[in-house]
Amino acid sequence: MKKQLFYLLCIGFLILSSCSPVSPIVVTQPARTLLPITQTTATQPVTVQKENVKVETLTILTHDSFSVSEEVIAAFEKQNNAKISFIKGGDAGAALNRAILSKKSPLADVMYGVDNTFLSRAESNDVFETYASTKLADISDGFKLSKDNLLSPVDYGDVCINYDKAYFTEKKLVVPQSLEALSKPEYKGLLIVENPATSSPGLAFMLATIKDFGIENYLDYWKSLRMNDVLVVNDWETAYYTHFSGSSGKGPRPMVVSYGTSPAAEVIFADPKPEEAPTASLVGSNMCFRQVEFAGILKGTTKRALAEKFIDFLLDTKFQNDIPMQMFVYPVNKNAVVPAEFKAFAQVPETPAQLDPLDIAANRETWINAWEEAVIR
Amino acid sequence: MRISPTPLHKVGEQSLRSQKKWDVGITLLLWLAPAAFFGLFYFYPLGAIFLESWKAIGETTFNWSRVLQPLGFTIWQAVLSTVLTLLVGLPAAYLFTHFQFPLKSILRGLTSLPFILPTVVAAAAINSLYGPRGWFNLGWMTITGTNVPPIIIVNTLGAILLAHVFYNTAVVIRVTGSAWEKLDSRLPEAARMLGASSWQSFKEVTFPLLLPSILASTLLVFLFDFTSFGVILLLGGPGFSTLETEVYYQALQRLNLPMASMISLLQLISTIIIGFGYTRLNKNIQIPLMPRIRAANNNRPSSLRQKAGIALLVLGLVILFVLPISALAARSITRLEADRGQRTAVTSGLTIEYYRELFVNRRQSIFYVPPFKAGLNSIIYAAETVVISGILGMLASLALQHKNRVSRTMDALLMLPLGTSAVTLGLGYILVFNRPPLDVRSFPLFIPIAHSLVALPFVIRTIAPALASIPPLLREAAATLGASPARVWREIDWPIIGRSALVAAVFSFTISLGEFGATTFLSRPEMPTLPIAIFRFLSQPGAMNYGQAMSMATLLMLVCLAGILFMERLQIFSFDSASQDRR
Numbered sequence: 027m028k029k030q031l032f033y034l035l036c037i038g039f040l041i042l043s044s045c046s047p048v049s050p051i052v053v054t055q056p057a058r059t060l061l062p063i064t065q066t067t068a069t070q071p072v073t074v075q076k077e078n079v080k081v082e083t084l085t086i087l088t089h090d091s092f093s094v095s096e097e098v099i100a101a102f103e104k105q106n107n108a109k110i111s112f113i114k115g116g117d118a119g120a121a122l123n124r125a126i127l128s129k130k131s132p133l134a135d136v137m138y139g140v141d142n143t144f145l146s147r148a149e150s151n152d153v154f155e156t157y158a159s160t161k162l163a164d165i166s167d168g169f170k171l172s173k174d175n176l177l178s179p180v181d182y183g184d185v186c187i188n189y190d191k192a193y194f195t196e197k198k199l200v201v202p203q204s205l206e207a208l209s210k211p212e213y214k215g216l217l218i219v220e221n222p223a224t225s226s227p228g229l230a231f232m233l234a235t236i237k238d239f240g241i242e243n244y245l246d247y248w249k250s251l252r253m254n255d256v257l258v259v260n261d262w263e264t265a266y267y268t269h270f271s272g273s274s275g276k277g278p279r280p281m282v283v284s285y286g287t288s289p290a291a292e293v294i295f296a297d298p299k300p301e302e303a304p305t306a307s308l309v310g311s312n313m314c315f316r317q318v319e320f321a322g323i324l325k326g327t328t329k330r331a332l333a334e335k336f337i338d339f340l341l342d343t344k345f346q347n348d349i350p351m352q353m354f355v356y357p358v359n360k361n362a363v364v365p366a367e368f369k370a371f372a373q374v375p376e377t378p379a380q381l382d383p384l385d386i387a388a389n390r391e392t393w394i395n396a397w398e399e400a401v402i403r
Numbered sequence: 404m405r406i407s408p409t410p411l412h413k414v415g416e417q418s419l420r421s422q423k424k425w426d427v428g429i430t431l432l433l434w435l436a437p438a439a440f441f442g443l444f445y446f447y448p449l450g451a452i453f454l455e456s457w458k459a460i461g462e463t464t465f466n467w468s469r470v471l472q473p474l475g476f477t478i479w480q481a482v483l484s485t486v487l488t489l490l491v492g493l494p495a496a497y498l499f500t501h502f503q504f505p506l507k508s509i510l511r512g513l514t515s516l517p518f519i520l521p522t523v524v525a526a527a528a529i530n531s532l533y534g535p536r537g538w539f540n541l542g543w544m545t546i547t548g549t550n551v552p553p554i555i556i557v558n559t560l561g562a563i564l565l566a567h568v569f570y571n572t573a574v575v576i577r578v579t580g581s582a583w584e585k586l587d588s589r590l591p592e593a594a595r596m597l598g599a600s601s602w603q604s605f606k607e608v609t610f611p612l613l614l615p616s617i618l619a620s621t622l623l624v625f626l627f628d629f630t631s632f633g634v635i636l637l638l639g640g641p642g643f644s645t646l647e648t649e650v651y652y653q654a655l656q657r658l659n660l661p662m663a664s665m666i667s668l669l670q671l672i673s674t675i676i677i678g679f680g681y682t683r684l685n686k687n688i689q690i691p692l693m694p695r696i697r698a699a700n701n702n703r704p705s706s707l708r709q710k711a712g713i714a715l716l717v718l719g720l721v722i723l724f725v726l727p728i729s730a731l732a733a734r735s736i737t738r739l740e741a742d743r744g745q746r747t748a749v750t751s752g753l754t755i756e757y758y759r760e761l762f763v764n765r766r767q768s769i770f771y772v773p774p775f776k777a778g779l780n781s782i783i784y785a786a787e788t789v790v791i792s793g794i795l796g797m798l799a800s801l802a803l804q805h806k807n808r809v810s811r812t813m814d815a816l817l818m819l820p821l822g823t824s825a826v827t828l829g830l831g832y833i834l835v836f837n838r839p840p841l842d843v844r845s846f847p848l849f850i851p852i853a854h855s856l857v858a859l860p861f862v863i864r865t866i867a868p869a870l871a872s873i874p875p876l877l878r879e880a881a882a883t884l885g886a887s888p889a890r891v892w893r894e895i896d897w898p899i900i901g902r903s904a905l906v907a908a909v910f911s912f913t914i915s916l917g918e919f920g921a922t923t924f925l926s927r928p929e930m931p932t933l934p935i936a937i938f939r940f941l942s943q944p945g946a947m948n949y950g951q952a953m954s955m956a957t958l959l960m961l962v963c964l965a966g967i968l969f970m971e972r973l974q975i976f977s978f979d980s981a982s983q984d985r986r
Contacts, residue, residue, distance in 0.1 A: 223641070
């Protein structure tokens with residue numbers, strides 16, 4: 027009998043605890059004294075007394091790689107009498123997941139950072155509101171992939187193979203000019219790629235091979251890469267810093283799947299700055315895959331007007347000019363200025379591989395599964 | 404044997420029945436706070452995410468080969484890793500508890516450091532030693548003149564096992580060590596005098612007495628290996644997948660929540676089975692014994708053979724733990740850049756540039772955080788974790804001394820967070836905690852709360868065995884002499900479990916400092932922790948970023964080492980101060 031009583035108590039307790047998430051638990055109280063002083067009002071709306079106008083807080087959900095200059099955000103805040111608060115939701119997949127999970131009571135008003143591989147996934151989950159910004163006029167049509175303007179393109183970048191220039195000069199090796207060439211014996215054991223199942227550049231590179239060889243032949247190509255001793259790792263960090271000889275990690279292999287702008291980053295983040303980048307990108311036809319990043323207004327926002335202004339702001343030149351140095355991708359706005367280092371050290375492919383987002387969404391799992399069967403197992 | 408603070412004189416008056424009822428009542432009361440904490444911050448979000456998945460289950464196809472194969476490998480690698488960790492950890496625990504040697508507390512502190520390193524950094528450290536261009540391979544190739552590296556660890560099971568030993572040996576050293584330290588060395592000595600060989604005395608006396616703590620550390624290490632994530636992903640490479648990596652993949656890459664929940668559930672069931680198995684085993688092996696406060700046998704090595712043995716062990720620990728860590732620290736002050744105009748020649752030199760650069764917001768980023776601030780955030784979260792998990796863990800450990808069904812059930816349930824995917828729990832938090840005051844966007848205690856969930860099993864596994872080892876005789880004697888329950892606690896229990904409480908605090912502290920998975924879900928961009936700051940640097944190319952990540956990692960290790968040494972010197976954990984107070 028006591029047994030039953032206990033179980034009853036337990037169940038009752040669990041129900042109670044789950045029904046009242048608002049009541050703070052007593053045991054956490056002693057820790058309160060240790061609270062950092064700065065954080066209590068960080069995300070709360072602030073009332074500015076002298077103007078007697080309530081400052082509206084706009085919350086932006088984004089991924090971990092997002093960055094922006096302080097003064098750019100400050101300009102928007104001042105102009106619109108607003109406060110911008112950011113939530114970083116992990117990598118791009120995790121951030122989108124947060125938006126989908128919190129659909130019923132949205133975590134944020136705007137989301138930044140849905141890329142073209144996740145685009146139709148985001149659209150079909152019904153988390154965004156249509157908004158056609160007037161600033162879209164300054165953006166070339168090639169980027170406007172979202173139907174009904176649920177999402178607006180903000181930046182783009184290319185996933186390309188980087189190579190260690192010193193290695194190729196020293197060994198008097200010709201740089202491969204096509205994806206096909208990578209399966210030649212002279213490049214045996216030289217390439218590192220990321221797993222498309224776990225890494226965004228890895229997925230992008232696999233999509234480039236699908237574009238180049240077609241769905242019928244891409245697996246054969248990957249088998250030939252496997253015969254040529256390609257190294258597959260799960261994440262960009264390990265690929266670039268542990269195994270790539272052109273990075274500060276000084277690994278053993280001279281070619282890695284990274285970004286077209288990585289060579290510029292190697293110059294910008296060096297001290298003293300070298301006159302030439304230690305690495306360069308392979309930008310032959312279909313050798314790179316173009317990633318486009320989008321932003322959109324989250325469904326259910328109560329600050330639609332301010333959210334619209336923020337989307338306009340993201341597409342306008344002040345923010346667009348800030349993009350390259352902060353996130354190492356390119357602005358989509360035609361009038362934006364790209365820094366000199368990018369022009370000097372980063373190559374932009376003339377014919378990057380691109381696939382229809384609808385195709386990607388429909389076949390993503392099948393393609394990855396088949397790839398895993400062919401390359402890993 | 405029944406252990407309870409019920410005064411002796413009452414025992415006779417009560418019937419066995421009402422006494423049992425009383426016991427269950429006290430147990431329930433003690434469990435109240437820990438259970439409330441668990442209900443709200445663990446079962447509620449987890450239940451919500453399972454419910455959400457259940458709704459979408461109709462439109463999902465399950466691929467069972469993606470579950471069964473990882474399950475097999477998860478168990479296999481966890482068993483192997485645990486055995487290896489014990490093989491390294493037990494001799495190390497013996498070394499640290501039985502001998503005095505120079506720099507002992509520093510070395511012991513250093514063996515705890517891997518625990519806090521983000522996997523990306525640990526992988527870099529391991530690769531800098533054993534990797535294709537690591538010191539060992541380069542050294543060997545230079546000596547022998549070949550160009551084939553002898554050690555191949557990239558994407559191998561070996562790399563996973565090595566990393567697990569690197570990470571978890573500290574658990575064995577601390578958990579088993581704290582019991583070994585209190586073990587009355589006169590018992591094995593008596594056995595020796597009665598003619599037993601040293602092996603016999605270990606097998607028949609020492610080992611049975613140590614068994615509960617060995618079992619506890621085995622359980623903790625096993626669960627850690629069982630749910631290992633970063634190590635499998637980064638060092639094992641794409642060829643290996645465990646339940647945990649599969650959850651991450653299904654939830655965040657494929658956005659297939661039902662599948663992710665299903666695998667999480669399988670993980671939880673395994674954890675419950677393991678937890679109950681442990682409780683059952685543990686039920687019969689605890690032997691209450693008069694503990695010694697200071698280890699009697701804390702000697703300087705005497706014979707040459709002993710000295711050689713110790714030197715060998717220390718060397719092994721240095722190679723396994725200190726070298727990879729120092730490689731990181733060394734890298735944070737070394738420049739390996741091509742100089743201006745010289746593309747090919749790599750020149751190296753010492754630099755403090757990376758540390759200086761940490762203090763400059765070069766790109767005026769809104770997310771820039773000074774290293775001091777990130778360090779402070781980490782320390783604050785860690786201190787909050789120590790307090791929360793300390794209080795709850797102590798209550799739970801006291802409740803566990805009442806050996807009845809309630810306690811056994813709770814004991815197994817409390818292990819669950821160790822077997823829960825951070826991804827699943829993190830998503831659960833987002834799903835349910837979205838209204839003030841419990842709002843992931845503003846409520847500041849979610850990070851220490853999540854860390855406490857992970858730390859609690861450690862706290863309980865260290866404190867409960869220590870409490871159980873106290874013979875009831877001591878408390879009863881004190882009570883008979885008129886000591887109030889509070890005084891019994893202060894004068895008997897606390898001095899005996901003080902060292903274990905220290906170990907528990909060190910664990911909570913290090914777990915919180917190093918935790919990454921749940922933190923990425925819960926942290927706010929303006930309050931990043933050190934591991935998150937490290938990751939921000941590592942996610943971009945460039946020498947400065949790499950150097951700054953290494954220097955940030957070095958700072959993290961320094962903060963952790965300082966924290967551990969500080970707590971080890973803290974008066975409240977030391978019996979000496981308690982006895983001084985009384986004088």
